[in-house]
Amino acid sequence: MEFKISRDFLAQIEQLVSENREQELYQLLNELHYADIAEIMGELDDADASYIFHILDSEKTAEILLELDEEVREKILRNLSPKEIAEELDELSTDDAADIIAELPAEVKEEVISEIQDVEHAKDIVDLLRYDEDTAGGLMGKELVRVNENWNVLTCVREMREQAANVQRVHSIYVIDDEDRLKGRLSLKDLLVTSTKTPISEVYIRKVDFVKVNTPGVEVARIMQRYDLEAIPVVDELGRLVGRITIDDIVDVIKEEADKDYQLAAGISQDVEADDSILDLTRARLPWLVLALLGGFISVKLLNGFSGAMNNHKELFFFTPLIAAMAGNVGVQSSAIIVQGLANNSISGSLWNRLIKEVLLSLLNGTILALILIIGSHLLLDMGYDVGITVSISLISVIIIASLIGTFVPILLNRFGIDPALATGPFITTSNDICGILIYFTIAKMILGF
Amino acid sequence: MEFKISRDFLAQIEQLVSENREQELYQLLNELHYADIAEIMGELDDADASYIFHILDSEKTAEILLELDEEVREKILRNLSPKEIAEELDELSTDDAADIIAELPAEVKEEVISEIQDVEHAKDIVDLLRYDEDTAGGLMGKELVRVNENWNVLTCVREMREQAANVQRVHSIYVIDDEDRLKGRLSLKDLLVTSTKTPISEVYIRKVDFVKVNTPGVEVARIMQRYDLEAIPVVDELGRLVGRITIDDIVDVIKEEADKDYQLAAGISQDVEADDSILDLTRARLPWLVLALLGGFISVKLLNGFSGAMNNHKELFFFTPLIAAMAGNVGVQSSAIIVQGLANNSISGSLWNRLIKEVLLSLLNGTILALILIIGSHLLLDMGYDVGITVSISLISVIIIASLIGTFVPILLNRFGIDPALATGPFITTSNDICGILIYFTIAKMILGF
Numbered sequence: 001m002e003f004k005i006s007r008d009f010l011a012q013i014e015q016l017v018s019e020n021r022e023q024e025l026y027q028l029l030n031e032l033h034y035a036d037i038a039e040i041m042g043e044l045d046d047a048d049a050s051y052i053f054h055i056l057d058s059e060k061t062a063e064i065l066l067e068l069d070e071e072v073r074e075k076i077l078r079n080l081s082p083k084e085i086a087e088e089l090d091e092l093s094t095d096d097a098a099d100i101i102a103e104l105p106a107e108v109k110e111e112v113i114s115e116i117q118d119v120e121h122a123k124d125i126v127d128l129l130r131y132d133e134d135t136a137g138g139l140m141g142k143e144l145v146r147v148n149e150n151w152n153v154l155t156c157v158r159e160m161r162e163q164a165a166n167v168q169r170v171h172s173i174y175v176i177d178d179e180d181r182l183k184g185r186l187s188l189k190d191l192l193v194t195s196t197k198t199p200i201s202e203v204y205i206r207k208v209d210f211v212k213v214n215t216p217g218v219e220v221a222r223i224m225q226r227y228d229l230e231a232i233p234v235v236d237e238l239g240r241l242v243g244r245i246t247i248d249d250i251v252d253v254i255k256e257e258a259d260k261d262y263q264l265a266a267g268i269s270q271d272v273e274a275d276d277s278i279l280d281l282t283r284a285r286l287p288w289l290v291l292a293l294l295g296g297f298i299s300v301k302l303l304n305g306f307s308g309a310m311n312n313h314k315e316l317f318f319f320t321p322l323i324a325a326m327a328g329n330v331g332v333q334s335s336a337i338i339v340q341g342l343a344n345n346s347i348s349g350s351l352w353n354r355l356i357k358e359v360l361l362s363l364l365n366g367t368i369l370a371l372i373l374i375i376g377s378h379l380l381l382d383m384g385y386d387v388g389i390t391v392s393i394s395l396i397s398v399i400i401i402a403s404l405i406g407t408f409v410p411i412l413l414n415r416f417g418i419d420p421a422l423a424t425g426p427f428i429t430t431s432n433d434i435c436g437i438l439i440y441f442t443i444a445k446m447i448l449g450f
Numbered sequence: 451m452e453f454k455i456s457r458d459f460l461a462q463i464e465q466l467v468s469e470n471r472e473q474e475l476y477q478l479l480n481e482l483h484y485a486d487i488a489e490i491m492g493e494l495d496d497a498d499a500s501y502i503f504h505i506l507d508s509e510k511t512a513e514i515l516l517e518l519d520e521e522v523r524e525k526i527l528r529n530l531s532p533k534e535i536a537e538e539l540d541e542l543s544t545d546d547a548a549d550i551i552a553e554l555p556a557e558v559k560e561e562v563i564s565e566i567q568d569v570e571h572a573k574d575i576v577d578l579l580r581y582d583e584d585t586a587g588g589l590m591g592k593e594l595v596r597v598n599e600n601w602n603v604l605t606c607v608r609e610m611r612e613q614a615a616n617v618q619r620v621h622s623i624y625v626i627d628d629e630d631r632l633k634g635r636l637s638l639k640d641l642l643v644t645s646t647k648t649p650i651s652e653v654y655i656r657k658v659d660f661v662k663v664n665t666p667g668v669e670v671a672r673i674m675q676r677y678d679l680e681a682i683p684v685v686d687e688l689g690r691l692v693g694r695i696t697i698d699d700i701v702d703v704i705k706e707e708a709d710k711d712y713q714l715a716a717g718i719s720q721d722v723e724a725d726d727s728i729l730d731l732t733r734a735r736l737p738w739l740v741l742a743l744l745g746g747f748i749s750v751k752l753l754n755g756f757s758g759a760m761n762n763h764k765e766l767f768f769f770t771p772l773i774a775a776m777a778g779n780v781g782v783q784s785s786a787i788i789v790q791g792l793a794n795n796s797i798s799g800s801l802w803n804r805l806i807k808e809v810l811l812s813l814l815n816g817t818i819l820a821l822i823l824i825i826g827s828h829l830l831l832d833m834g835y836d837v838g839i840t841v842s843i844s845l846i847s848v849i850i851i852a853s854l855i856g857t858f859v860p861i862l863l864n865r866f867g868i869d870p871a872l873a874t875g876p877f878i879t880t881s882n883d884i885c886g887i888l889i890y891f892t893i894a895k896m897i898l899g900f
Contacts, residue, residue, distance in 0.1 A: 035676045161643060188638060193611060226485045228698050247697050248678050258708030259790060265715055266786030267779055274791035278811045285783050286815055292779045293819055296772025300831055303768040314760050317767040318753035321774045322746025325883055329717050329742045329876050333735050336716030340709060341724035361728045365736055369743055381750055426779050433775055
């Protein structure tokens, strides 16, 4: 079912563009889904992409605009007049149109809005621009079907048909009172199977989930996922129905949030892709590497401080990467579980219980690993039992501390309102490397005395 | 909007259960959403959870069953007779019912199916059990509204009302021919605004996205996301319409896939949560730690082999954790970007171009880090420039190799049909630790000669 862009196909398009064969290009592309055309445009050079954009119908180009990568979209929009941009926006739903306007340079924004033909549409868009993009207000669209609780089914169906013309897909019919306050909902199905004279107040469901305009987007995602909702109405501070959020917008929020957590855990700080420029990739990756390097300086300093051990127990230095690696891995495991638990709202119980659990878990894991280490260092590495036992005791201690750091740093950050995902990846591995080495040599010094 | 379970509320429920106050419990819980009740049951002990389950209406308990954690569900089901289970399944949609049956012990399955009252429902469920749960067939439900292309709008509306009684939400009306083959779709809206005598063949949209029963679930998720679909029809090998998948099922697939990738990148190999038992957590975490430990053995062996450097250049050993950490971090960054790119299908261009890009990127990052290292090791660590330069040259080489390993191991795994996410996290950090140390000391030996 899915369309795959082949090199041949791209070459064919480039050929047609260079020969100005508009007719054939139109026929070839008009068959495709806008998401596919957007991907094709992303692969072409700017001039070719712009050329294609201009020969397609505005119904299609509006949706293509939405799907394009931000940089490509910016370039396309730069070549369009405010009037042309407004024409595209006329084709889009209010939330999508508002998202595109928000990206425009300030001086163009007003002009574009004033060129939008449909005044109601323009008003709705301006209204949406007020909200922060990460809140329910920023996610919602104004397209919805609303009926008054005092109407009957017949009036309702008539009104609905009219309203539905502007709504791409009717998820629910929301019931409001004379003050526009959300009172409940009706399903299209209920309406189809009810006699036309029934008053709406007799058939509507008074229980309806909703969010407020300032509810954070991730919270909206959590609610819609938890309660299996395909759309949720949004109310303002006075409880008045002002918009609705549909599940497809939430799918994007869920995906973005997951991608962001994943990238933070891997030490990448911006939303980058494999195909981004080397400069963009460097900007996303280098800060974390510098952090790790500075952490590395501290470990060098620490090891230097323990250089007295070089004389009689130089083997100890062979184990530093092993200890650091174990500290890092354990820390990342613990922090990942906590970050995911916090994201899913599934962390229960007191901090104290969690502490005891982490210590027990680490003791169990640590003991098993220590046994493997003692046997392994004797058989495989041919080291004395004194070194093996010293390293093993250190290993268990390091694992306990590493798991505690991995568990409690994200919890602490979360309490202070900082994204706990920041504390995964390089942050945890670096701090655990340092703590691990410090603990290791301190214990070794106590046991072996150097 | 979201319900939060407080300790007080739980205590109140436990109190009511212990005093057998069914009436009050029913009133208290019946107000709540099934997802909330499922969470409450997860917090209670088994007997209390079972007690609550039995006093609620079967309409609610069926949905609760779905939302429960697998272990809790298993315990509840074990206390129900096949007839009672069948009653719950009668309330559920076919796909959800099939998921629950699939979890039952083999000997109970057949009995439960034979107890389902609605024979059509039972047939549909049995049909769904044939499919692998990770394919479109395993995700789809049989509830859909289908009309024949030879009908007119009136027949269609009449038929639809009948069929819609069994369908929770009508996403699309699918149009089929006399052989049940999927021909196109109709929107509910179109039907509302078309005259009743119009033949369906004149109004339906002949273009319809669909997937086959054996399309993998992640592929279905990709298609529905890419094309902004809220539902997609599923056809069998002969193109016959056999079911539909809705976006809420896909939201779960997306979430699970993202969670799995995140956990693999953190070195956790099963789907565990912070609140799982210590044994479950150990099972998920220990294998990766053992892998890291064995990798650590190799690094000990390597360092032992270079112990000749101890005499004149013992500072070199102070830098091993730094080199290993940089190799690990760079590798994880590279692999994360590739894994995400593969998951989003957004990796384009040849392997050769990617190789050149990674080398250039690493050279840029490496050079900046090397400069910081030379200056830092001199100013902060008071080391000679010869050590600083040796470590720096090694660092650049290590970063290049680490990023190449991080990039190409996932790509290779993917080519061989293995989940590339397996190659993130501990696997990459461990192999990069080893390669990093080997490269570092080899280069140091060449420059400093020991």
